[in-house]
Amino acid sequence: MGPGATGLAGALRLAGALPAGTPLLLDAVPPGGDALSHGQGLDCWEVRKHNSSEWCHFIRSNPDCRLDGGFLDYLDGVFCVFLPRLLPLAVTLYALWLLYLFIILGVTAEKFFCPNLSAISTNLKLSHNVAVFSLTSPLHGVTFLAFGNGAPDVFSAVVAFSDPRTAGLAIGAIFGAGVFVTTVVAGGIALVKPFTAASRPFLRDVIVYMVAVFVTFMMLYLGRIRLGEALGYLGLYVFYVLTVVLCTWIHRRQRGDGLAPPRPWEPEMPTDAEEPEPSGTNSGDYGEEYRPLLPSRETSLRILTTALSPLDYRKWRRKPWYWRLFKAFKVPVELVLLLTVPVVDPDKDDLNWKRPLNCLHILTSPLLCVLTLKSGAYGLYQIQGVFPVWGLVTVVASALALIIFITTSNEEPPKYHCVFAFLGFLASAMWINAAATEVVNILRTLGVIFQLSNTVLGLTLLAWGNSIGDTFSDLTMARQGYPRMAFSACFGGIIFNIVVGVGLGCLLQMTSSQPLVKLEPDSPLLWVLAGALGLSLVFSFVTVPGQCFQLGKAYGTCLIAYYLVFLCVALLTEFRVIHFS
Numbered sequence: 103m104g105p106g107a108t109g110l111a112g113a114l115r116l117a118g119a120l121p122a123g124t125p126l127l128l129d130a131v132p133p134g135g136d137a138l139s140h141g142q143g144l145d146c147w148e149v150r151k152h153n154s155s156e157w158c159h160f161i162r163s164n165p166d167c168r169l170d171g172g173f174l175d176y177l178d179g180v181f182c183v184f185l186p187r188l189l190p191l192a193v194t195l196y197a198l199w200l201l202y203l204f205i206i207l208g209v210t211a212e213k214f215f216c217p218n219l220s221a222i223s224t225n226l227k228l229s230h231n232v233a234v235f236s237l238t239s240p241l242h243g244v245t246f247l248a249f250g251n252g253a254p255d256v257f258s259a260v261v262a263f264s265d266p267r268t269a270g271l272a273i274g275a276i277f278g279a280g281v282f283v284t285t286v287v288a289g290g291i292a293l294v295k296p297f298t299a300a301s302r303p304f305l306r307d308v309i310v311y312m313v314a315v316f317v318t319f320m321m322l323y324l325g326r327i328r329l330g331e332a333l334g335y336l337g338l339y340v341f342y343v344l345t346v347v348l349c350t351w352i353h354r355r356q357r358g359d360g361l362a363p364p365r366p367w368e369p370e371m372p373t374d375a376e377e378p379e380p381s382g383t384n385s386g387d388y389g390e391e392y393r394p395l396l397p398s399r400e401t402s403l404r405i406l407t408t409a410l411s412p413l414d415y416r417k418w419r420r421k422p423w424y425w426r427l428f429k430a431f432k433v434p435v436e437l438v439l440l441l442t443v444p445v446v447d448p449d450k451d452d453l454n455w456k457r458p459l460n461c462l463h464i465l466t467s468p469l470l471c472v473l474t475l476k477s478g479a480y481g482l483y484q485i486q487g488v489f490p491v492w493g494l495v496t497v498v499a500s501a502l503a504l505i506i507f508i509t510t511s512n513e514e515p516p517k518y519h520c521v522f523a524f525l526g527f528l529a530s531a532m533w534i535n536a537a538a539t540e541v542v543n544i545l546r547t548l549g550v551i552f553q554l555s556n557t558v559l560g561l562t563l564l565a566w567g568n569s570i571g572d573t574f575s576d577l578t579m580a581r582q583g584y585p586r587m588a589f590s591a592c593f594g595g596i597i598f599n600i601v602v603g604v605g606l607g608c609l610l611q612m613t614s615s616q617p618l619v620k621l622e623p624d625s626p627l628l629w630v631l632a633g634a635l636g637l638s639l640v641f642s643f644v645t646v647p648g649q650c651f652q653l654g655k656a657y658g659t660c661l662i663a664y665y666l667v668f669l670c671v672a673l674l675t676e677f678r679v680i681h682f683s
Contacts, residue, residue, distance in 0.1 A: 146177070146550050154186035167550075169543045170264065171477050173536075176547040193551060200544050202431070204567040206537045209435050214443045215530040221446035221453075221523035255279060255568045255599040256606065257531075257538040262560070263607030268546050270625070272607055273322075274560020276600050277631040279569045280315070281561070281668060284638050287573050288592045289661030294577055296654040297585035299646060302349065307593040308643050310342050314600050315639065319632045322621050327608050329617035335605025342597060405512060406458040412436035442466045443530050446523035455515030457507065460522055464503035467529040468495050474536045541567070557627045558676045562669075589653070593642075627675050634668040 146167040149160045161167045161181045169175055176196065184192040255275065262272035291297075317335070321327045400408075412433050418426065444463040447454035472481035472495050481492040510516050545559045572595065576588040608619045641664070645657065674680040 147553055149181065149550060150553060157186065158182035169546065170268075171261070171539045172543045173477055174540065174543070176543055177550060180547060180551065189551070193548070196544055196548065200541065200548075200563070200567070203537050203541050203544070204570065205432060206435050207534060207541070207568070208570070209432055210439060210443075210530050210533045210537070213436070214439055214445055214526060215534065217445050217447060218443075218523045218526040218530060221448050221520065222527060224448045225520045225523065256603045257534050258541060258564060258568060259599070259603035260607045260610060261535065261538045261542045262556075263604075263611060268542055268556055269621075270556030270628070271542055271545055271560040271564055272603065273628060274557040274631065275564040275568065276560075276603050277315075277318075277628075277635050278561025278565030280311075280596050280600060280635045281631070281638055281665065282565055282569050283572060283592050283596050284635075284642065285661040285665040285668075287569070287576050288589060288642070289658035289665075290573070290577055291580040291585050291588050291592070292653045292658030292661070293655050295580045295583070295585040296652075297580075297589070299589055299651040299653055300586050301647070301651050303590050304593065304646060304651070305643075306345065306349065307590065307597065308639055310338070310345075311593060311597050311600070312636065312639050312643070314338060314597060315632065315636050318600065318604055319636070321604075322628060322632065324621075326618055326620045327604075329609075329612055332605050332609040332612065332619075335601050336609075339598065339601040339605075342601075400512065402458040402512060405456055406462075409456040409459045410437065410440050412440060439530075439533065442470045443533065444522040444526040446519065446526065452513075453515050453519055455519055457510055457512045460519075461503040461507040463522065463525065463529075464506060465496065465499040467525050468499050470529050471532050474532045477539070555625050555627060555676060557625055557631065558672065561627075561631055561672060625676075627672060630668075630672055630675050634672075638664060638668075 144160075144164060144166070146161075146164060149157055149164075149167070152160055158178075158181055161177050167177050169177060180189065180192045180196070259272040259276055262268045262270075262275070314335075317338070321331065413429070418429070421429075440459075441462070444460055444467065445454055469481075469492060472478075472492055475481070481490070481495075483491050485491065485494065506516070541564065545564055546556065548554070548563075549556055549559050572591070576591055579585075579588040579591075611619050638661070642661075645660075646653065649657065671680065
C-alpha cells in the first residue's frame with residue numbers, strides 16, 4: 103500500500119465519500135455492467151468509452167484510477183505516456199514485466215525466503231517435528247515450509263485485499279489456485295507416476311480444506327467477515343497444525359521413532375546421511391574433486407566477489423541452451439538479491455558465513471526494508487524536516503557493519519550468526535511484498551484495458567503465476583519417485599494459502615472502530631469459482647478412497663478434463679455468454 107492509504111481508513115479515502123452500506127470489498131465491474139460511482143469520478147473502467155484524446159485527462163483526474171501503492175503508475179503509463187496507437191506495445195511490455203515479476207517472486211521465495219525459514223526453524227528446534235516433514239514422511243511442512251512455499255500467494259492476497267477495488271483479485275487467485283493445484287497439478291502427478299496415496303494424510307487435508315472453502319463460501323454469502331471470524335480462520339490453521347503434529351507423533355510412536363520401511367510402490371526415503379545436496383545461492387562452493395589439497399586463506403575481496411557470483415560456470419557449460427537463456431534472465435535478480443538478502447545455510451560447515459558480504463548486508467538489508475515499506479514513504483520521510491530516515495539508517499548500519507567486520511574473521515562464523523537468518527527473512531519478505539504489489543497493480547491495469555473483472559484475472563493470470571513454481575516442483579518430485587509426497591503437498595500446502603490469505607488479508611483491513619469487512623461480490627463468477635473448487639474436492643474425496651487410494655492415469659485425466667471444463671464455464675460467464683440469476 104502507498105503512503106496515502108492505511109487499511110480501512112485508506113480504502114475509504116481512496117473511494118471518496120462512500121454511501122452508507124456500500125460494500126467495502128467491491129469486485130470489478132463485469133463486462134457490460136454499469137459503472138459505479140466513486141466520489142466525484144466515474145469508475146476507471148469508463149476510460150475506454152471515451153475518445154482516445156481524453157484518456158490521459160480521465161486517468162489523472164479520476165480518483166478511482168489511482169493505484170494504491172507500488173513504485174510505478176501503470177495506468178498513467180499506458181494511457182498518458184504511450185500514444186493510443188501504441189497500446190498493443192504497452193500491453194506487450196506490461197505482460198513481459200509481469201512474467202519477470204513472477205520470476206522475481208519465484209527466485210526470492212526459493213533461494214532466499216525458504217532457506218532462511220529453514221535456518222530459523224532449525225535454530226528454534228522445529229526442523230524435525232513441525233517444519234520439514236518432507237525428508238522423513240509424505241507429510242509436508244505445515245508451518246515454516248508452508249509459509250515459504252505459499253509466500254507469493256499470501257503476500258499477493260494481502261496486497262489485493264488492502265484495496266477494495268482489487269479484492270476480487272485475492273478471492274479469484276486463492277480459489278483459482280486451489281482449483282488449479284487440486285486438478286491440474288494433482289492430475290499431472292497421477293499421469294506422470296501412478297501411485298498409492300497416503301490415506302490418513304489425504305483424508306485429513308481434504309476435510310480441512312473443504313471446511314475452509316465452506317467457511318469462505320458462507321462469508322461471501324453473508325456478505326461480511328467480522329473480527330472473530332477472521333481470527334477463526336487463523337485458528338483453523340492452528341488446529342490443523344496441531345492435528346498434523348499429533349498424528350505424526352502417534353505415527354512415530356507406532357513405528358518406534360524410526361523411518362518407516364519403504365513400500366513396494368515407492369523408493370526408500372532418504373535418511374539424514376542421504377539428504378540431497380542443499381541448494382546454494384552462489385557458485386563459491388567447490389565440488390569434492392575441485393577442492394584444493396592444501397587449505398588456503400582467501401582474501402576478503404575474493405570471498406566477496408565469489409559470493410556475489412550467481413553463476414556456476416561448470417554447471418553453465420553442461421546445461422542446454424534454454425536453461426542458459428532462462429538463467430540469463432534470472433542473473434540480474436539473483437545478483438540484486440545476493441547484495442541485499444543474507445542467507446544462513448545450516449547444512450554447510452560455515453553456515454554460509456561470508457564475512458565481507460554479510461557485513462555489507464548489515465547496510466543493504468535495512469536500507470531495502472525502509473525504502474520498500476509503504477513504497478518508500480517511511481524511508482524518504484525527513485526527521486524534523488532535515489535529515490531523511492534512510493540517511494539515519496545508513497549511518498547506524500555502517501557503524502554496526504564496521505564493528506562486526508573488525509570483531510569477526512573470515513574462517514569462523516560468529517555466535518550470533520543466526521540473527522542473519524531473521525534479517526534475511528525480513529529482507530526477502532519485503533522483496534516479495536514489493537513484487538506482489540507490482541503484480542496486483544499490473545493486473546488491475548490489464549483489467550481496465552481489456553475490461554476484464556478482477557476475479558477472472560485472479561483465477562487465471564495471478565493463480566497461474568503463483569502456482570507455476572509448485573507445479574514444476576511437484577511434478578519433478580513425482581518424476582524422481584516421490585509422487586505421494588508431491589500429491590500430499592497439493593492438498594496440504596494450499597490450506598495455508600486460503601486460511602492465512604483470507605484471514606490475514608481481512609484482519610489487516612480492520613480497525614478498532616470498524617471490526618468488520620464487507621464482502622459483497624457483484625459478479626456471479628465468484629460463485630462459479632467457489633462451486634468448482636468445492637466440487638473438485640468432493641470428487642477427490644469420493645473417488646480416491648473408492649479406488650482404494652490407487653491413483654493412475656484415469657484419475658489424472660478426469661481431473662485435467664474437469665479443469666478445462668471449469669475454465670470454459672468461467673470465461674463464458676465472464677463474457678456474459680452464460681447467465682446466472
